[in-house]
Amino acid sequence: MAYDAKKIYYRFDDYLSRLVLDYEASRQIDEDSERLYHGFPNAPYDESLFEQHNVKRGLRNADGSGVVAGLTRISDVHGYNRIDGRVVPDEGRLSLRGYSIDDLVNHAQAEDRFGYEEVAYLLLTGSLPSKEELTGFCERLSAFRHLSGDYIHEFPLTTPSKSIMNTLARAVLLLYRFDAEPDEISPEHEIDVAMSMIARLPRIAALAHMARVAQREGRMPQIPQPSPDLSTAESVLQVLRGGNDFTHDEAMLLDVMMMLHAEHGGGNNSTFACRVLSSSATDPYSAYAAAIGSLKGPRHGGANAKVVAMHEDIRKHVSNWEDEDELAAYLTRILKREAFDGxxxxxxxxxxxxxxxxxxxELCRTYARSLAQKKGLGDEFALIERIEGLAPQLMRDVCGITKPICANIDLYTGFIYSMLGIPETLFTPMFAVSRMAGWAAHRMEELFCAHRIIRPGYQSVLDDVTYLPINERQ
Structure with missing residues (x-):
């Protein structure tokens, strides 16, 4: 069947523009609709109410530690010790199924092999694979990467969006229709869906970006066939580069980033969202789409793009990147809301x-430095390191922050993705496709180990009101 690409895309553009116009028309505010738009009771609650009712805001204790909501054998995120009821800072550690993330990354890199698939196998099964088991797992992932012609016919043309994260969520829900038994909840089916998501989601994200580029240019997106011998990291770069125009070093660094983003405990917002939906025994596609929706939020997964914008702003306004006094002065202006985004x-x-x-x-810094030097970006990388070194003391001096401050992974993520030629629109989607392995592990743990729907309580602070007939209301 022949397609007129421009007609197809213009049709969707016209449809979206009509939606916007209809929405704006419905927002015409008159006297009858004033309270509808401006009468919502959104006054902040008095802080004393939370203390009075012993409410843990954001499911966090007063000392900042998380409220324990469940048990897990999947991972451990360690940043402090609790001694005599006090939170005592400690060096950060991340372990997956008991294995240090440092060991998992460093051994794969030392052996010059891709490690994300090994981490995914570990998260799903609880054990490191033998060489034969890893080979078989990679072959299964390769087979799952294929997207049927019927699916491609509907995606991405039927999922146009300004946000690739939104497109990803809809693409996952669309996969429900192509599953013969989408609501089946059995270990075998859950593993199959998990592997299909781990294999397909990176490709879907890259294709969504290519479709956006093609839409702007008024043509159909070119969809390369997946190569069976490529790793997950390589398959992402293959789609984005339109072929094998990437180096081994680039693919290995992307693999490191995927390993680091694969899992980070059950308490992070998107994983908890996945567990909440899974506890209701809903289908896996709904649970994974919900996790993507959570990760899209700027308070969760969207921070890396902000870091990139901040770095660009600093490079523009600091003339000598090696002058720590000049850099500290500009960082101080940022902290005082006098610079960058306020x-x-x-x-x-x-x-x-x-x-x-x-x-x-720490691992980002270690493995990104070499490639940055090779690409002539050593000065930009050194600037980020200086920001990391200066920021904690400045935040204490300017903002009065008393708790220890360290760099988090987002300080380096955006720079690394940019260095790999990954567009900013894919920064958070890359986070999502990597975290798919962790979400799947937590979903199955919630389904098969917890056996209880998550249903926390909310304390009502509502007053009783007398009902008035409609003719007596003001």
Whole structure:
């Protein structure tokens, strides 16, 4: 069947523009609709109410530690010790199924092999694979990467969006229709869906970006056939580069980033969202789409793009990147809300759990330095390191922050992705496709180990009101 690409895309553009116009028309505010738009009771609650009712805001204790909501054998995110009821800062550690993330990354790199697939196998099964098991697992992932012609016919043309994260969520829900038993909840089916998501989601994200580029240029996207011998990291670069125009070093660094983003405990917002939906025994596609929706939020997965914008702003306004006094002066202006976006934040600094160090940031720094030098980006990389060194003391001096501050993985993520030629629109989607392995592990743990729907309580602070007939209301 022949397609007129421009007609197809113009049709969708016209459809979207009509949606916008209809929405704006419905927002015409008159006297009858004033309270509808401006009458919502959104006054902030008095802080004393939370203390009075012992409400843990954001499911966090007063000392900043997370409220324990469940048990897990999947991973451990360690950033402090609790001694005599006090939170005592400690060096950060991340372990997956008991294995240090440092060991998992460093051994794969030392052996010059891709490690994301090994990490995915470990998260799903609880054990490291033998050489034969890893080969078989990679072959299964390769087979799952194929997207049927019927699916491609609907995606990405039927999922146009300004956000690739939104496109990803809809693409996952669309896969539900192509599953013969989408609502089946059995270990075998869950593993099959998990592997299909781990294999397909990176490709879907890259294709969504290519479709956006093609849409702007008024043509159909070119969809390369997946190569069975490529790793997950290589398959992403293959789609983005339109072939094998990437180096081994680039693919290996992307593989490191995928390993570091694969899993980070059950308490992070997107993983918890996945567990909440899974506890209701809903289908896997709904749970994974919900996790993507959560990760899209700027308070969660969208921070890396902010870091990149901040770095660009600093490079523009600091004339001598090696002058720490000049750099510190500009960072001080950022903290005083006098520069950059006025938020008063140095993005990429600080973490909810890690205090003295984030092991993921440490590994990013280690493995990105060499490639940055090779690409002539050593000065930009050194600037980020200086920001990391200066920011904690400045945040203490300017903002009065007393808790330990360390760099988190976002300080380096955007720079690394940019260095790899990954467009900014894919920064958070790359986070999502990597985290798919962790989401799948947590979903199955919730389904098969917890056996109880997650249903926390909310304390009502509502007053009783007398009902008035409609003719008596003001």
């Amino acid at each position: 938020s008063g934040l140095i993005y990429g600094m600080g973490h909810a759990v890690y205090t003295l160090s984030d092991p993921r940031a």
